[in-house]
Amino acid sequence: MDLYEYQAHELFQQHGIPVPDAETVRTAREARAAAERLGGRAVIKAQVKTGGRGKAGGVKLAADPAAAELTARRILTMDIKGHRVHQVMVARPVAVEAEYYVSYALDRAAGHFLAIASAEGGMDIEEVAATRPEAVARIPVEPGQGVTAEKARDIAAAAGLPPATAPVLQRLWQVLTREDALLVEVNPLVRTGDGDILALDGKITLDDNARFRQARWGDDTGTHDDPLEAAAAGKGLGYVRLDGEVGIIGNGAGLVMSTLDVVAGCGARPADFLDIGGGASATVMADALSLVLADPKVRSVLVNVFGGITACDAVADGIVTALDTVRLTKPLVVRLDGNNAARGRAILDERAHPLVQQATTMDGAARAAAELAHHAPAV
Secondary structure, eight states: OOOOOHHHHHHHHHHTOOOOOOEEEEHHHHHHHHHHHTTSEEEEEOOOOSTTTTTTEEEEEEEEHHHHHHHHHHHHHEEEETTOOOOOOOOOOOOEEEEEEEEEETTTTEEEEEEHHHSSOOOOHHHHHOOOOEEEEEEETTTOOOOOHHHHHHHHHHHTOGGGGGHHHHHHHHHHHTTEEEEEEEEEEEETSSSSSOOOOOEEEEOOOGGGGOGGGGGGOOOSSSSSHHHHTTTTEEEEEOSSSSEEEEHHHHHHHHHHHHHHHTOOBBBBEETTTTTHHHHHHHHHEEEEEEEETTOOEEEEEESSOOOOHHHHHHHHHHHHHOOOOOOOEEEEEEETTTHHHHHHHOOTTTEEEEESSSSHHHHHHHHHHHSOOOO
């Protein structure tokens, strides 16, 4: 389950990570009062579970409380990528000197966590990875060792971040592990004119399987503004809708994130983040395909699976059975690797669906899906 930005900020504060002073409100009048308490000038930020708020006009600077009220009134009427804005964060402005990107994510396929960091924050990390891959550091983190002070310094050095960010990197790791999160992301992590390090924005995805021991999450974290995200939650699928044209289905948050990066590197935009976890039964695959194909922006679909406990032949059986129940309207690229991959590929070859093609590598699969999306007719 994804958290709103203000919920991520609350968790950051609880773990000693500095964030700007801010309040979250639901009306324009409340925004004016919050701006007054914060000193007059304020940043008004739409609270929706999707990226691209700034480009959509959902993040604006207000010069005074009156402007904060007018800005909040306009933002509270917005629909951003299918997400209605019901609340805004009113934050104290920060004098930013430098912006960085940092995140931790679970990489199930590799059996460890992955730290991703860059000295070029404040923009889409996919764009940075596509245009300047050398600017994005990817450092494995072994679960048993975690992020020690030394490891945090190594991550900062590898990404070209200043040494002052290392304590924040350690605390972000605490957020990931203590809060049972699958993803913790800060973009941007900033250095202010006074030399302070602040988490200016935050994204956290919690592991639904840990809800039984995280009762304090409450019920509101499970709500979804996007109808496809709500449908996915009802089926137990980890799905986040994005604004691209290549539908992504994978098993494991780390593998799916890597797939998103590779697709972006091929010049296409991912349409979603969909993690089917460790199971790929016919029902799961049918639900996943139906969900991705329901997005009218999707022009091709990429299934990227690394067989582990669930073998690739079982995944292939699930795909074949799903194709009997789901009307495939877009080209589907499948990459199977790992346990019983050869048998899985043979099963798909035997089915010989005209819209299904296979690739043996993730790079090849991403290139094929991107090319198919580029040549598909616009909807």
